[in-house]
C-alpha cells in the first residue's frame with residue numbers, strides 16, 4: 001500500500017487565504033480571453049460543447065463566418081460546424097505530444113491577416129489540452145458502447161437506444177419495431193470449424209446485417225450469436241420485410257473451409273412496441289417471436305402481432 005504522509009497542521013495564514021480568495025475572484029471575472037476560455041473549457045468533457053465555447057471565444061477576438069472541426073474518433077466521423085461560407089480560409093491541425101486531435105477550418109469573406117492567424121494559434125494552444133481530454137473521453141465512451149469483435153454497438157448501447165425509443169414512442173405515439181436475430185446452429189459451426197472461424201462468421205454476419213438495413217436503423221450485438229435491429233418509425237409489416245431481407249443477406253455468407261463452404265442461416269423474431277409497453281415487455285415479446293421462429297424449423301421470421309387476430 002502506498003504511504004501517504006500526513007499533512008502537518010500549521011497555524012492558518014490569513015494573508016495567503018485572502019490572496020487565494022482574490023485570485024479566485026479575478027479568475028472567475030477576468031475579461032481576458034485565454035483565462036475565460038480555459039475556465040469555460042474546464043467545465044465540460046463534451047467535445048461538442050467545447051467546440052461551441054471555442055467558436056464563441058475565437059469569434060469574439062477574430063470574427064469569422066464559419067468554423068468547422070473534423071476528427072475521426074473510434075472509427076466514427078465527428079464533425080462540428082457553425083456559421084456559413086466565405087472564400088478565405090485558414091486551416092489548423094491540432095497536435096499534442098505527437099498525437100492528432102482533429103483539424104479546424106475557419107472561413108470568411110475578408111482575408112485573414114497574419115496577426116489574426118497568430119491570434120487563432122494562441123487561442124488554440126490554450127485549448128488543445130481540454131480538447132485532447134474530450135477526444136479521449138469520447139474514445140473511451142465509444143469503446144464502452146461498441147462490441148470488440150464485430151465493431152458494431154453492443155448490448156449497453158442497445159439498452160440506451162431502446163430506452164430512448166420507448167420514451168419517444170410514448171411522447172409522440174411513434175411506431176417502433178424490434179428484430180431479434182439469432183444465427184442457426186451456430187454451436188455446430190464452432191464445434192466443426194473452431195472458434196476462430198466462428199468469430200469470423202459473426203463478423204461477416206454483423207457486416208451483412210448492416211448492409212441489409214436503412215441508415216436510420218441500427219444493428220446491435222445483443223449476445224453471443226444474437227443480434228438486434230431497432231427500426232424507428234416502422235410498423236410490424238415493414239419490419240417483417242426487413243427481417244426477411246436480413247435472412248437473405250446472412251444466407252449469402254460463404255466461408256470456404258476446405259471441402260465444403262459453411263452456410264449460415266438466421267432466425268428472426270419481430271415485434272412492434274405497443275403503447276405504454278415497457279422496454280422489457282417489448283423485448284420479451286420479440287424474444288418469444290424468435291423462439292417461435294426457431295421452433296418452426298429455423299431460417300424463418302415470426303412476428304408477435306400487436307393485435308391478436310380474432
Ligand SMILES: Nc1nc2c(ncn2[C@@H]2O[C@H](COP(=O)(O)OP(=O)(O)OP(=O)(O)O)[C@@H](O)[C@H]2O)c(=O)[nH]1
Pocket residue numbers: 149182183184185186187188190194195196197198199202223224225294298
Ligand atoms: N466463436 C464464437 N462463438 C460464440 C461467441 N459467443 C457465443 N458463442 C457460441 O455460440 C453458440 C450458441 O449455441 P446455442 O445457444 O446452443 O445455439 P445454436 O447452436 O446457434 O442453436 P440454435 O440457436 O438453437 O439454432 C455457443 O456454442 C457459444 O459458445 C463468440 O463470441 N464467438
